[in-house]
Amino acid sequence: MGNEKETPFVTAFLLMLKLFNYPLPGNIGDLFSLCQRLSHTMHLSSYSLDMIMDHNPRSYKSGNSDHRNTYDFIIVGGGTAGSLVATRLLDTKNKYKILILEAGSEPTWLTHSPFFNLFNWNNNDTTWGYYSSPQKGACIACRKKKVKYVQGKALGGTMNVGWNVYSRGNPLDYAAWVEATGDSSWSYEKSIKWFKKTENYRGKFDDFSSHGYSQTSTIKVTAQGIQPLVKEWLEGATHLKLNTTDPNDYQTQSLLKKEIWRKNLKITRFAQVNKIVFDSKHYAKGVIYRRNHQDIEVHANKEVILAAGVFNTPKLLMLSGIGPSQHLRDIGIKVKKNLEHVGQNLADQPTTFFGPVTVVHDKTFLPRRNLTYSTIIQYYVNQSGILGWDMLSGLGYYSTPSSQSPDHPNIAVTLMPMGVDPDTHKVVNTALSMKHGYMEKFLRDHKDNDAVWLAVTLARPASRGSVRLKNDDPHSHPVIDPNYFMEKEDVTNIAEGMTLVQSLTNTPQWSQVDAKLVDTQFPGCEKFKLKSLPYYECVAQHFTLSIGNIGGTCRMGKTAEDSVVNSKLLVHKVKRLRIVDASVVPTLPNGGTGTAVMMIAERAADMITDKWTHEVARHRDKSDSGSDE
Numbered sequence: 001m002g003n004e005k006e007t008p009f010v011t012a013f014l015l016m017l018k019l020f021n022y023p024l025p026g027n028i029g030d031l032f033s034l035c036q037r038l039s040h041t042m043h044l045s046s047y048s049l050d051m052i053m054d055h056n057p058r059s060y061k062s063g064n065s066d067h068r069n070t071y072d073f074i075i076v077g078g079g080t081a082g083s084l085v086a087t088r089l090l091d092t093k094n095k096y097k098i099l100i101l102e103a104g105s106e107p108t109w110l111t112h113s114p115f116f117n118l119f120n121w122n123n124n125d126t127t128w129g130y131y132s133s134p135q136k137g138a139c140i141a142c143r144k145k146k147v148k149y150v151q152g153k154a155l156g157g158t159m160n161v162g163w164n165v166y167s168r169g170n171p172l173d174y175a176a177w178v179e180a181t182g183d184s185s186w187s188y189e190k191s192i193k194w195f196k197k198t199e200n201y202r203g204k205f206d207d208f209s210s211h212g213y214s215q216t217s218t219i220k221v222t223a224q225g226i227q228p229l230v231k232e233w234l235e236g237a238t239h240l241k242l243n244t245t246d247p248n249d250y251q252t253q254s255l256l257k258k259e260i261w262r263k264n265l266k267i268t269r270f271a272q273v274n275k276i277v278f279d280s281k282h283y284a285k286g287v288i289y290r291r292n293h294q295d296i297e298v299h300a301n302k303e304v305i306l307a308a309g310v311f312n313t314p315k316l317l318m319l320s321g322i323g324p325s326q327h328l329r330d331i332g333i334k335v336k337k338n339l340e341h342v343g344q345n346l347a348d349q350p351t352t353f354f355g356p357v358t359v360v361h362d363k364t365f366l367p368r369r370n371l372t373y374s375t376i377i378q379y380y381v382n383q384s385g386i387l388g389w390d391m392l393s394g395l396g397y398y399s400t401p402s403s404q405s406p407d408h409p410n411i412a413v414t415l416m417p418m419g420v421d422p423d424t425h426k427v428v429n430t431a432l433s434m435k436h437g438y439m440e441k442f443l444r445d446h447k448d449n450d451a452v453w454l455a456v457t458l459a460r461p462a463s464r465g466s467v468r469l470k471n472d473d474p475h476s477h478p479v480i481d482p483n484y485f486m487e488k489e490d491v492t493n494i495a496e497g498m499t500l501v502q503s504l505t506n507t508p509q510w511s512q513v514d515a516k517l518v519d520t521q522f523p524g525c526e527k528f529k530l531k532s533l534p535y536y537e538c539v540a541q542h543f544t545l546s547i548g549n550i551g552g553t554c555r556m557g558k559t560a561e562d563s564v565v566n567s568k569l570l571v572h573k574v575k576r577l578r579i580v581d582a583s584v585v586p587t588l589p590n591g592g593t594g595t596a597v598m599m600i601a602e603r604a605a606d607m608i609t610d611k612w613t614h615e616v617a618r619h620r621d622k623s624d625s626g627s628d629e
Contacts, residue, residue: 078102079157082307088605104153114390138484169589180586183567274474284577346465356451364417400496411497459590462487495536549592554583
């Protein structure tokens with residue numbers, strides 16, 4: 001009877017709704033490729049437009065100057081830290097003239113949706129395309145045994161391509177910073193005000209003493225609208241007598257949006273900085289960058305601020321003659337200052353996957369079933385639905401039996417309710433640079449199943465690696481060696497973390513959704529008993545990836561003999577050169593580096609403002625030296 005009252009308009013509208021709920025044509029692999037091509041086309045358009053608008057930049061030889069190319073501050077890198085420092089300096093009453101030099105372009109349209117972040121991982125237009133050197137005890141299933149590093153190359157930096165997790169880490173992480181620097185102001189308790197300054201918290205744990213609530217803050221922290229299996233995740237943890245407290249929720253970002261049109265701010269994209277320029281007294285007076293096939297020198301009256309990231313900051317220092325003297329001589333670079341710790345102390349949080357754990361129908365996300373035309377419309381109309389979800393639903397921190405530190409968790413576990421699609425292996429192979437054959441064989445009998453994956457991360461690794469130059473060519477990629485699992489305790493701890501996750505998925509709460517770990521052994525680990533500790537060690541050594549929580553290559557410390565920068569982030573042995581990025585952390589926060597970097601940037605902006613507020617532009621005070629000599 002209802003059909004008799006339908007008008008042609010209503011009939012057409014109902015038909016349209018049905019069509020919108022049809023899955024998108026093709027498969028997730030085809031969508032992945034299509035997005036890559038569209039993103040590349042837009043990147044080329046952005047580059048061409050930039051070159052047309054600035055078609056004839058003047059080339060400067062070292063030593064020449066021009067008032068048009070002189071600024072108060074030059075910030076190398078328009079990522080998370082660089083953008084935030086610039087924003088805070090522009091907010092002061094001082095009319096500082098600031099230049100941001102960014103090697104990449106604007107973020108692509110893929111960064112507008114958290115769901116599409118993964119699609120940026122293999123995009124060399126918006127990432128640096130770095131890989132590690134071949135690993136001895138890890139990455140066995142990776143191509144050439146090299147781990148893929150996803151480091152952002154665009155305004156906004158790695159925030160454009162990373163998972164949107166907001167986690168500060170443990171107070172004991174920052175106690176280690178105090179010990180390394182001898183500066184108690186880096187303690188967690190004294191850093192809270194800078195964490196809060198960044199936040200506009202709208203999460204589930206209201207606590208004004210712990211969170212910031214300013215409408216003008218840089219980061220909006222909120223719980224996600226879509227949270228598959230979070231109820232089972234939390235109740236299962238409670239069953240194991242684990243605390244379900246606030247490790248921080250999720251974030252979206254907006255950096256430099258309102259500042260772009262400030263007259264005293266210039267942002268130069270597609271500008272790769274290749275050298276820091278020093279005067280005869282070792283003051284950093286500017287940089288030389290390459291753009292549109294020309295080298296351009298720009299000068300800073302006050303400071304050069306390096307925010308180029310954990311790999312590119314030590315690379316730039318070494319190209320400029322600041323680093324381990326023997327290494328620089330070996331590749332033909334003149335040594336300006338010997339700093340042995342440049343590029344050393346590389347710390348990364350190796351990650352592997354537990355799963356897939358199959359669950360009952362329709363409990364997780366399957367691209368062929370859930371990605372429809374209506375999901376696209378829903379997101380772009382009100383920023384909700386699947387495309388507003390970054391494939392993560394829960395986050396937990398645990399201490400393994402071997403860690404002997406229950407108050408300082410060494411394992412992070414991330415819940416990913418992603419079912420196994422017929423093309424899942426293709427996406428994994430492409431995104432994580434896996435050898436062909438491993439994932440195909442592993443997932444062959446589990447296609448079109450609702451399932452969850454649990455990313456198990458070694459949050460406090462003992463192993464340390466390094467960053468070195470390949471040669472003296474600024475365009476060559478650095479040699480990155482994370483030395484995964486070189487310390488035996490690391491592989492033991494991550495395997496124990498997988499055992500704990502197994503216990504979690506065996507709880508009654510997970511039994512209610514019929515959770516079962518697949519009985520297929522990971523290729524290469526068949527000789528080990530499934531679910532045993534040696535089996536999980538083998539899986540971690542085969543299926544190893546980096547999730548971008550990396551730091552330490554220009555670590556803070558007390559002197560030039562144990563570090564690269566002092567507790568004010570000033571580089572030892574030279575003047576007016578400051579580093580503000582993840583490279584300065586002495587040890588990794590167990591929650592990752594993203595949130596800590598924002599705190600460091602907030603603090604650095606206050607340091608810089610306090611120092612220069614009452615000084616004239618060309619005043620040179622010996623107290624600004626990073627040297628302890």
